[in-house]
Amino acid sequence: MPVTVNPRTVLRIIDRLNIGGPAIHVTLLNQYLDQARFNEHAWKSILVYGQEEKNEGNMLALLRQSQQTVYLPALGRELHPLKDLVSFWRVFRLIRQQKPAIVHTHKSKAGVIGRLTAWICRVPVRVHTYHGHVLHGYFGPWKSRIFIWIERGMARLSTALIAVSPKVKADLLKYRIAPENKIKVLYLGLELARFSAQPRRQGTLRKELRISAEQTVVGIVARLVPIKGLEIFLEAARRIAAADPTVEFVVIGDGELRQGLEKRADELGLKTRIHFLGFRNDLEYLYPDIDVLMLTSFNEGSPVSLIEGLAAGCAVVSTHVGGVPDVIRDGESGWLIAANPDDTPEAIGRRAAEKVLSLLTDPAERRRLGENGQKDVLNRFDIHRLVQDIDxxxxxxxxxxL
Structure with missing residues (x-):
């Protein structure tokens, strides 16, 4: 075990760089903390990542050649005793080699392996970021309870915990994961200038899909997985399409539910009105053509698609869940809709459709919300602010x- 450490070395561990907010956050943070990017306080920041699941897609394109990275194929989302033991051993060896003063983990699996290994190796500082959590909304009651016990144990091995929103911190306190003074709220930091620089309705998406300037577009950007509530989006789309025959719908993202969602869209009579675009790397050119951006999740930490959409000036309608209210000021920078645990997707979809239809008929209100939202997120979710906070x-x- 290392007796001495390199005081400016950080080992950053995430289980996989699958498409989503945590991968964007981690790669940007690692890049900007690197010596070449942040000269005032130079850090040697090493990113360790594992293998994404099939159909998840990855964000490896975000990695810059200058970044120091280590790929561990055995590290991934699912529990696998043999692979997890291999991952533990590889992380142990990395710590022995690099002697980091800080091990900073992201997401549940990496949080367990990374913090446990760092504690065994007596790494002085062990930090974990909660980009959300799986303490409710993902599994049944018994499995959720097991995860709560695990997180409580890992919190005791941690020097500091980071929550990406006040709501995430409140949930951690509710489940007694750690005392209040051990959890710090640090909002996400993203490269938002590329979204705010594009003019509204610049036409890239409309030209691609042959949508006229007179038509309106309602969209969602999300992984196509159960927690994202895409059945709510389809129900809302059905109602909106029935009320306004000119509206077109776009679904940007991919995942395990795509085939079933496409089939359901056909059953709802939306086949010619809805466009499934898959994963896209040119979102800054797509958001400007979306008149109303929706989010229909059952739970969220800090939703990157909403932050990006707001930076692009979109009017947004979202379920009132998780950390969403920490991003959207209801009625000022977007509209929130109730999504209670006992509500059906049809009921939530009906509420969403009503809000969206009111915005589609009121361009001035869309503009007001978009301008307010853009100002909000550009001030609060900038990557340079995050780097200063983390430093x-x-x-x-x-x-x-020390």
Missing amino acids: RLYCDTLLKV
């Missing part, structure tokens, strides 16, 4: 333990 956290925590 301050690292320095303050190291001063206490």
